[in-house]
Amino acid sequence: xxxxxxQDSTTMHISGAPVNQAxxxxxxxxxxxxxxxxxxxxxxxxxxGDRAREHGITAHYSFAF
Numbered sequence: 001x002x003x004x005x006x007q008d009s010t011t012m013h014i015s016g017a018p019v020n021q022a023x024x025x026x027x028x029x030x031x032x033x034x035x036x037x038x039x040x041x042x043x044x045x046x047x048x049g050d051r052a053r054e055h056g057i058t059a060h061y062s063f064a065f
Contacts, residue, residue: 020049038063 005011029043041060047053 017052020051023047023049023052037065 002014003011004014025045025047027043027045029041031039031041033039039062041058041062043058045054045056045058047055
Protein backbone atom coordinates (compact mmCIF):
# COMPACT_ATOMS: atom_id res chain seq x y z
CA UNK A 1 0.00 0.00 0.00
CA UNK A 2 1.22 3.51 -0.80
CA UNK A 3 0.24 6.95 0.42
CA UNK A 4 0.23 9.71 -2.22
CA UNK A 5 -1.09 13.26 -2.47
CA UNK A 6 -1.54 15.81 -5.25
CA GLN A 7 -0.19 19.26 -4.58
CA ASP A 8 -2.33 21.06 -1.96
CA SER A 9 -4.65 18.06 -1.38
CA THR A 10 -5.23 15.37 1.21
CA THR A 11 -3.38 12.05 1.28
CA MET A 12 -4.84 9.06 -0.59
CA HIS A 13 -4.18 5.38 0.16
CA ILE A 14 -3.48 3.31 -2.97
CA SER A 15 -3.28 -0.47 -3.02
CA GLY A 16 -3.50 -3.13 -5.69
CA ALA A 17 -2.96 -6.76 -6.46
CA PRO A 18 0.09 -8.32 -4.86
CA VAL A 19 3.19 -8.64 -7.03
CA ASN A 20 4.77 -12.07 -7.52
CA GLN A 21 8.37 -12.47 -6.48
CA ALA A 22 8.88 -15.18 -9.14
CA UNK A 23 6.62 -16.37 -11.94
CA UNK A 24 6.70 -18.52 -15.06
CA UNK A 25 4.85 -17.99 -18.31
CA UNK A 26 4.07 -20.39 -21.16
CA UNK A 27 2.65 -19.31 -24.55
CA UNK A 28 1.99 -21.84 -27.31
CA UNK A 29 0.01 -21.67 -30.51
CA UNK A 30 -0.61 -23.15 -33.94
CA UNK A 31 -1.85 -21.89 -37.30
CA UNK A 32 -3.64 -24.06 -39.86
CA UNK A 33 -4.08 -22.86 -43.43
CA UNK A 34 -7.56 -24.07 -44.44
CA UNK A 35 -7.47 -22.68 -47.98
CA UNK A 36 -5.28 -20.25 -49.87
CA UNK A 37 -7.39 -17.38 -48.47
CA UNK A 38 -8.28 -18.58 -44.97
CA UNK A 39 -6.52 -19.66 -41.81
CA UNK A 40 -7.40 -20.79 -38.30
CA UNK A 41 -5.17 -19.91 -35.34
CA UNK A 42 -5.43 -21.21 -31.78
CA UNK A 43 -3.19 -20.27 -28.86
CA UNK A 44 -2.96 -20.98 -25.15
CA UNK A 45 -1.19 -19.05 -22.42
CA UNK A 46 -0.51 -19.93 -18.82
CA UNK A 47 1.14 -17.85 -16.13
CA UNK A 48 1.83 -19.05 -12.61
CA GLY A 49 3.37 -17.31 -9.65
CA ASP A 50 3.48 -17.65 -5.91
CA ARG A 51 0.40 -15.39 -5.49
CA ALA A 52 -1.56 -15.64 -8.75
CA ARG A 53 -2.44 -17.82 -11.75
CA GLU A 54 -3.78 -16.93 -15.16
CA HIS A 55 -4.94 -19.16 -18.03
CA GLY A 56 -6.23 -18.21 -21.46
CA ILE A 57 -7.24 -19.75 -24.78
CA THR A 58 -7.70 -17.75 -27.98
CA ALA A 59 -9.08 -18.87 -31.35
CA HIS A 60 -8.96 -16.71 -34.47
CA TYR A 61 -10.30 -17.31 -37.98
CA SER A 62 -9.20 -15.10 -40.85
CA PHE A 63 -10.39 -14.86 -44.44
CA ALA A 64 -8.80 -12.64 -47.06
CA PHE A 65 -10.75 -11.48 -50.10
